[in-house]
Structures are given as C-alpha cells and as structure tokens.
Amino acid sequence: MPKWFVPLAAVTALMFAASPFLIANAPYEATMGLVQKIFYYHLPSAWVFLLSAIVCGIASARFLFGGSPRQDRLAYAAAELTVLFGAIVLVTGPLWARKAWGVWWQWDVRLTSSLMGWMVAWAYLLVRKYGGPGSDKLAAGLALFGMANVPFVYISVNYWRTIHPATSVVPTLPVDMGLALWFAVACFLLLFVLLLRLRVYLEEQRARLDALYLSLDE
Amino acid sequence: MRALVLLLLLAFSPSVTSAQQPEPQQPKQTDEFVPISQLPAQDQLPAAPLLVTAYAFVWVVFFAYVVSVGRRLTKVQHEVERLESDIAKRA
Numbered sequence: 001m002p003k004w005f006v007p008l009a010a011v012t013a014l015m016f017a018a019s020p021f022l023i024a025n026a027p028y029e030a031t032m033g034l035v036q037k038i039f040y041y042h043l044p045s046a047w048v049f050l051l052s053a054i055v056c057g058i059a060s061a062r063f064l065f066g067g068s069p070r071q072d073r074l075a076y077a078a079a080e081l082t083v084l085f086g087a088i089v090l091v092t093g094p095l096w097a098r099k100a101w102g103v104w105w106q107w108d109v110r111l112t113s114s115l116m117g118w119m120v121a122w123a124y125l126l127v128r129k130y131g132g133p134g135s136d137k138l139a140a141g142l143a144l145f146g147m148a149n150v151p152f153v154y155i156s157v158n159y160w161r162t163i164h165p166a167t168s169v170v171p172t173l174p175v176d177m178g179l180a181l182w183f184a185v186a187c188f189l190l191l192f193v194l195l196l197r198l199r200v201y202l203e204e205q206r207a208r209l210d211a212l213y214l215s216l217d218e
Numbered sequence: 219m220r221a222l223v224l225l226l227l228l229a230f231s232p233s234v235t236s237a238q239q240p241e242p243q244q245p246k247q248t249d250e251f252v253p254i255s256q257l258p259a260q261d262q263l264p265a266a267p268l269l270v271t272a273y274a275f276v277w278v279v280f281f282a283y284v285v286s287v288g289r290r291l292t293k294v295q296h297e298v299e300r301l302e303s304d305i306a307k308r309a
Contacts, residue, residue: 020273033265034265034266034269035265035268035269037269038268038269038272038273041272041273041276042272045276084279084283087279088275088276088279091272091275092272092275092276095268095269095271095272095275096268096272098263098268099263099265099268191280195283195284195287198284198287198291199287201291202287202290202291202294205291205294205295205298206294208298209294209297209298209301212298212301212302212305213301215305216301216304216305
C-alpha cells in the first residue's frame with residue numbers, strides 16, 4: 001500500500017467523526033425541518049455514486065480498447081464502490097422522502113434512473129463473478145452503459161416534472177448549510193479514494209496469486 | 219339619469235368592490251382541539267428515527283465494507299505467502 005494511505009485514512013476518520021457536529025449546527029430547513037439533515041450524507045453519497053460509475057466506465061473503455069489489466073482491476077473496484085454508494089443513496093433517499101413527501105418511493109425519472117444505474121453496477125459484478133471466461137470484457141461493455149446513464153441521472157430533475165429537488169438547490173444554500181454539505185462532500189470523496197485504492201490493492205494481490213498458481217503449474 | 223343610477227349600482231355592487239380591494243384571508247377560528255393521534259399518518263411521523271436510521275445505515279455499511287475487504291485481503295495474502303513458501307521449498 002502507498003505511504004499516504006494510513007495518514008489519509010486517519011484524517012478521513014477524524015473528518016467523518018466531526019461531520020455530525022457540523023451537520024447538527026446547520027440550520028433547520030424551513031419546510032422539512034429535522035429530516036432534511038439526511039441531505040448532508042445523501043447528496044455526497046449520490047455524487048460519489050455517479051463519480052464511481054464514471055471511473056468504472058472510463059477504466060472499462062480503456063481496458064476494452066487498450067487491454068490493460070490494471071484498468072480492468074480499477075473498473076472492478078469502482079463497480080463494487082458504485083454498488084456500495086448507490087445502496088446508501090437508495091436507502092437514505094426513501095428515509096428522507098417518507099417524511100418530506102409522505103411516500104417511500106416515487107417512480108420519477110431521477111429515482112428510476114438512479115435505480116437503473118445501481119442495477120447496472122450489480123450486473124457488472126454478477127457477470128464478473130459468474131460469467132466465466134471472457135466475462136471481464138462483457139462486464140466492461142455493461143460499465144459503458146452504466147457511465148452513459150450518469151448525465152441522464154444528473155440532469156433529469158431539470159427536464160422532467162418531479163418532486164425531487166432540482167440541481168439549482170446547492171448553489172443557493174446559505175453559508176451554514178453549505179459548510180456542512182461541502183465538509184461532508186470532502187469526507188465522502190476522501191473515503192472513495194481510500195476505498196478505491198484498498199479495493200484495487202485486493203485485485204492486485206489476487207492477480208499476484210493467479211501468477212503464483214501459474215508458475216506452480218509450470 | 220338612468221345611466222347615472224346604473225353607474226352607481228355598478229360601483230357599489232359587492233363583486234366590483236371585492237375585486238378592487240381584496241381582503242386578506244383570515245385564519246379560521248379554532249373551534250376544536252385535535253389530538254395528534256388523529257392526524258394523517260405522514261403528519262404523525264417523527265423525523266428523528268428516520269434521521270438516526272439513515273446515519274446509522276451509512277456508518278454500518280462503511281464499517282461492514284471495510285471489514286469485508288480486510289477479510290478478503292487477509293485470506294488472499296495468506297494464500298500468497300503459502301504459495302511463495304511452497305515455491306521456495308521446491309526451488
């Protein structure tokens with residue numbers, strides 16, 4: 001593991017421990033009150049979910065057209081993180097919606113396209129696990145579709161009628177709310193970098209193991 | 219004369235006066251107290267359990283994922299060490 005990993009992990013852990021205090025000090029939103037504070041973890045996890053799908057898609061494209069096993073390992077790691085952060089988005093969102101909208105789920109464009117992106121990431125992992133020989137390239141193709149879905153998820157709230165807040169909400173946040181949000185965004189981005197590096201390291205060790213088995217057979 | 223009467227009638231008719239000066243809506247007088255248990259379900263729902271569940275879920279998922287990757291990594295590294303020692307013995 002690289003030298004920066006442990007210090008950065010310590011900093012991230014401290015930041016995550018501090019984030020609830022900033023979130024608690026942020027003012028209540030006028031119409032939703034306390035439950036709106038789910039936003040401070042929901043939005044960063046959604047951004048990292050989309051970022052992870054983009055990383056997976058770019059690495060998969062580079063693997064498909066360049067054949068680099070390193071890019072394949074990166075794509076595999078990013079797909080797993082897409083599932084992880086997507087699960088957080090798809091659980092925290094309905095918990096917020098139940099109070100704010102009165103329902104757990106709405107089949108509107110933002111929610112449905114996010115669910116689709118999450119399912120594509122699951123499909124990637126299932127193909128990799130059970131697809132047999134050649135499944136790495138099949139899964140890479142799937143990842144391209146997962147990446148193509150990302151802009152659609154992001155802009156959907158601005159073009160379709162939905163009760164989900166629009167993307168214009170974030171720039172209008174007052175300072176106290178903005179500070180808590182951007183601090184949480186920094187926490188989630190750092191965690192993403194750490195988990196991605198850790199997961200890639202696992203794939204590197206697996207590749208090393210495969211190479212050792214091959215050398216034993218020879 | 220008839221036109222003057224018509225104008226006066228129009229000027230003081232309730233529809234015209236209300237259109238000219240809309241009255242602010244007064245809140246309805248409270249004539250009963252409704253216990254909170256009789257409110258619709260979404261109005262009764264307290265926010266705190268939802269908030270705590272959301273944050274707890276995030277922390278538990280991160281912790282479980284780190285433990286899961288750690289276990290997988292330990293297993294692979296043990297196997298790598300075992301194979302390396304086997305290869306060294308053969309050599």
